[in-house]
Amino acid sequence: MKSPSQTNAIDFDSAKLQRLGFGQRPPVLERPFSLAQLRQQLGQQLQTSLEPQRILGLFFREIQRVVPLDALTYKHPASDLRLELGQRGHHSVTYSLNHEDENLGELIFRRNQRFSEYEQASLESLLPTLLFPIRNALLYRAATQSALRDPLTGTGNRIAMDQTLQREIEMSRRHLMPLSLLMLDIDHFKNVNDNYGHSAGDDVLKAVAASIKNQLRNVDMVFRFGGEEFLILLSNTNREAAAMVGERLRFAAQAENYKADGNLVELTVSLGCSTLLPGESADSLLRRADSALYVAKREGRNRLQMAG
Numbered sequence: 509m510k511s512p513s514q515t516n517a518i519d520f521d522s523a524k525l526q527r528l529g530f531g532q533r534p535p536v537l538e539r540p541f542s543l544a545q546l547r548q549q550l551g552q553q554l555q556t557s558l559e560p561q562r563i564l565g566l567f568f569r570e571i572q573r574v575v576p577l578d579a580l581t582y583k584h585p586a587s588d589l590r591l592e593l594g595q596r597g598h599h600s601v602t603y604s605l606n607h608e609d610e611n612l613g614e615l616i617f618r619r620n621q622r623f624s625e626y627e628q629a630s631l632e633s634l635l636p637t638l639l640f641p642i643r644n645a646l647l648y649r650a651a652t653q654s655a656l657r658d659p660l661t662g663t664g665n666r667i668a669m670d671q672t673l674q675r676e677i678e679m680s681r682r683h684l685m686p687l688s689l690l691m692l693d694i695d696h697f698k699n700v701n702d703n704y705g706h707s708a709g710d711d712v713l714k715a716v717a718a719s720i721k722n723q724l725r726n727v728d729m730v731f732r733f734g735g736e737e738f739l740i741l742l743s744n745t746n747r748e749a750a751a752m753v754g755e756r757l758r759f760a761a762q763a764e765n766y767k768a769d770g771n772l773v774e775l776t777v778s779l780g781c782s783t784l785l786p787g788e789s790a791d792s793l794l795r796r797a798d799s800a801l802y803v804a805k806r807e808g809r810n811r812l813q814m815a816g
């Protein structure tokens with residue numbers, strides 16, 4: 509039996525998505541459109557994606573058939589998720605999404621005109637169509653994130669780092685933007701374990717990761733590279749700017765008092781920094797940062813070494 513060609517498969521999918529209103533061009537919004545019709549349509553459409561951004565984007569677009577809006581905000585702090593769609597508006601109505609005892613986030617509808625009671629009732633009757641799609645999307649997000657996170661420190665793990673580094677290198681080439689990398693290692697970390705125990709060492713590792721994340725704009729670019737080693741990817745950052753970030757991280761680590769088994773410990777970190785060269789591979793970029801880190805250690809620790 510001949511298997512369907514890829515072209516056929518794509519045609520079928522796009523036709524199906526088109527019928528559900530996912531065409532490339534946004535459909536002309538027809539009004540009036542009954543609430544019951546819209547509820548039915550949303551019930552089908554919203555379950556075709558597991559991405560919160562996509563689900564809320566569709567919801568935001570479609571509900572405007574019955575309630576014109578200027579903006580929609582969705583917040584789910586437990587998933588570290590905040591999405592903003594549209595512009596700001598003076599008036600707002602807020603709903604908390606709950607399913608049984610589970611909090612599925614908060615939705616804020618905004619616009620410059622007051623919401624009438626009828627409009628609020630309409631929104632309330634459409635909100636249930638979001639519950640299961642959002643719940644599935646949150647579960648999916650949690651599952652994919654846990655596969656990509658280091659459970660101890662909450663930073664990205666090695667798999668996430670490999671994927672992100674490759675993607676950032678491609679972006680850097682395509683958009684002709686610099687890309688730098690910092691490799692950070694805690695100095696004499698073995699002493700913390702030896703003096704206070706492994707579990708106290710774990711607490712210190714968590715605190716160091718938190719201190720690194722506090723100093724950075726994009727916390728999604730911090731990865732635990734090895735035991736007490738972290739890797740920080742700095743997109744659109746040249747050598748000089750990366751050196752400044754590296755020094756900032758070094759000062760922050762030194763300024764902080766870490767708690768190990770109830771005792772205050774002072775720590776320093778050493779860093780190696782490399783900036784992507786034309787045509788350079790991910791391996792080579794990592795190797796150069798690692799060699800620079802080795803030099804920083806050899807030359808006395810608590811320092812930043814730039815790769816040559």
Ligand SMILES: Nc1nc2c(ncn2[C@@H]2O[C@H](COP(=O)(O)OP(=O)(O)OP(=O)(O)O)[C@@H](O)[C@H]2O)c(=O)[nH]1
Pocket residue numbers: 660693694695696697698699701705706707708709710713734735736805809
């Ligand atoms: N508590 C804890 N310790 C870890 C973990 N992973 C690695 N380590 C410890 O990190 C220490 C690393 O020690 P070394 O590689 O000798 O380096 P160091 O003592 O930091 O010294 P320098 O890097 O040379 O400044 C070892 O004691 C490891 O057991 C972890 O997940 N938790």
